[in-house]
Amino acid sequence: AQRVTQPEKLLSVFKGAPVELKCNYSYSGSPELFWYVQYSRQRLQLLLRHISRESIKGFTADLNKGETSFHLKKPFAQEEDSAMYYCALMGSGGYNKLIFGAGTRLAVHP
């Protein structure tokens, strides 16, 4: 079964501090992993996906198949990063089923 676990409901940091939002997944095949973000009063939107291997707004995420993790990282947090972050998994097999974790709220304080 597909499962995504985000162990932290809330992560609170000061501006300029490093950030790591944890995500672990359970899937027997080769998954595709995503991070979606929801800023206050905005729609849920894609932040990044592992196959793109890109940095978006200073965030990066590396897929670690050995640890089945896809942690989201940023070296220096900004106040505008405050939002709800969801890790998501899409399994292989031809179906577009996207399963989300419970989400982590990131609060960046000045």
Next chain:
Amino acid sequence: DAGVIQSPRHEVTEMGQEVTLRCKPISGHDYLFWYRQTMMRGLELLIYFNNNVPIDDSGMPEDRFSAKMPNASFSTLKIQPSEPRDSAVYFCASSTTSGANVLTFGAGSRLTVL
């Protein structure tokens, strides 16, 4: 393109009443998803359609919930009868097979059942 359009944006109803949430996906998208967002459980996939056909409804909580997609530009999620525990934000999202598996979300419908 106005994106994924959901209505109503807010709905307040009393327990036992029927609730119908509506969604218009992005034109040309062949997948449509309904999610429910709560503080406790985050985003839960309720059901999704491909080419108007329901593919997986295993996330639908119980028989009180039903979803339809009569054509490529419209879907409904119905709750009958509604209960206070159904209070949540319901999101519709759409995607396309050629769209790199990226979902575009609507603004959501906030449901409050008193």
